[in-house]
Amino acid sequence: MIPAKANPTMQTAKSTRGLRVKNAAIGWSFVAIAAVMICLFYFYPMIQAFIMSLQSGRGTNLTFVGLENYARLLKDPVFLTTVKNTVIYLIIQVPIMIILALFISVLLNDKTLKFKGFFRTAIFLPCVTSLVAYSVTFKYLFGQDGIVNIMLMKMSLIAEPISWLTDPFWAKITIIAAITWRWTGYNMIFYLSALQNVDHSIYEAAKIDGASPIQTFFKITIPMLKPIILFTSITSTIGTLQLFDEVMNITAGGPGNATMTISQYIYNLSFKYTPDFGYAATVSYAIVILIVIFSIIQFKVAGDKNA
């Protein structure tokens, strides 16, 4: 009691430090479960996958083979096809979807637009479907005698049914159409909420300066939304590189391997063909590397426009 009275500031300093140490321990215990779970179910398996990628063999009978799997990767025609397919989906589908979503959000941001709520909800609606449910629906919509062919023929746009699912070219188009249908509304919501934060007077100023709507779109809207466009293009890229549910349920990778994705190849290597976990793990790392490469490219592209 007496020293405390004699030097009250020191006493407070000591007790806050004590509190801080105690709080630090409590703080760590708050984050501990999550940290352990993520290390256990994300980082530890990634290390395991790397070790497995240096091994080969059937099922659980793995022997160390060094970098042999990685050499095999570069000569594996199926792997190269799946990379090609995945990259085709990526470079065609992601830009189409983002431009479409941007365009729709600009139209919806018009203050004088009527039925705005209806349009927004309708276009967002596909996001509530499960990937499997919508994929199976699309498989039948785009069947040889499916409703899409029936309607296109009734409208005389095509003379005979298109083989949406069994022709290598059209099958890719079907997959791209399906993903675009499912995700455009999702991206639109991001742009719409970003646009609502843009000061309207900028558009007024552009109008007075005589800018056309197209100029306004490219010179004002896109630069203003750049951070969110970068965000959505990176999430879409990661999503597309992992594409599985749609291809599995619409075309099952066919015809041949014409629509097969990398994820599906990993699945097939592990659970469909004679299991080769070592090689499957090697293919897994290919996706990780692709994600890193594409993310860096997107950051670079966004950075250049800044300058």
Place this chain on the structure above:
Amino acid sequence: MLKKVFGYGFLTIAAIISIFPFLWMIVSSTNKSVDVTKGRLLPGSHFMENLNNLLNTVDLVPALMNSAKISIITTILGMLIASLAGYGFEIYQSKTKDYLFNFLLLSMMIPFAALMVPLFRMFGTISQNAPFIGIDTISAVILPTVTTAFLIFFFRQSTKMFPKDILEAGRIDGLTELGVFFRIYIPTMKTTYAAAAIITFMASWNSYLWPLVVLQSPENQTIPLLISNLGSSYSPDFGVIMTAIVIATLPAALIFFIMQKHFVAGMMGSVK
């Protein structure tokens, strides 16, 4: 004027394309398979017949129950773990914890396809010692997917806006640190939890790849697995399949319509 017409025209077409598969799905669930193949777009009167056929050919109710069990447990546990962590990272902020936080965020870049093989082997090993959480159990579906860096990030972002004075008031009233979290933080953050609940529930209800890998016996299958199996059958009954899809889509669609605002808030939480 021309711009207006073009705008309405474009939006109308986009809306029709967005809604059409839903309409077709619902209409087809009321029609016979033959009529569906003929391209019938009018509602029929065969819904009950389709439903009966569906219930007779597949284990729909058990699959719904499995999906519900997995989604509810994942949602509750996932929110608890992630909100504890998000709160911890923000309220007890320190440099080391920030490093850990950034490190945990890296896990968002890891594609699930890269994890599935090592996870499958991991649960294979677990099966030998503790079969009740090993391969082909609900726990094996839940455990690897319950904690996501995204949700931790989401809760941390939301906690930034949290009025910290209330926490201090709680401490002065004699609440423990955990008491403050449960008695003050959780009730105040109801809308954040609602948004987190919707995104977690929908992701879990719809998840396909990991359950496909880890659930092997038919009695354990979830709704997406059931629909996928129906869809890949050689002689599909379209009316029956569309009925199954309508039933699987309804819960998610209903939750979405009731809590639309929270859903959008949850999406936005990722970019704040």
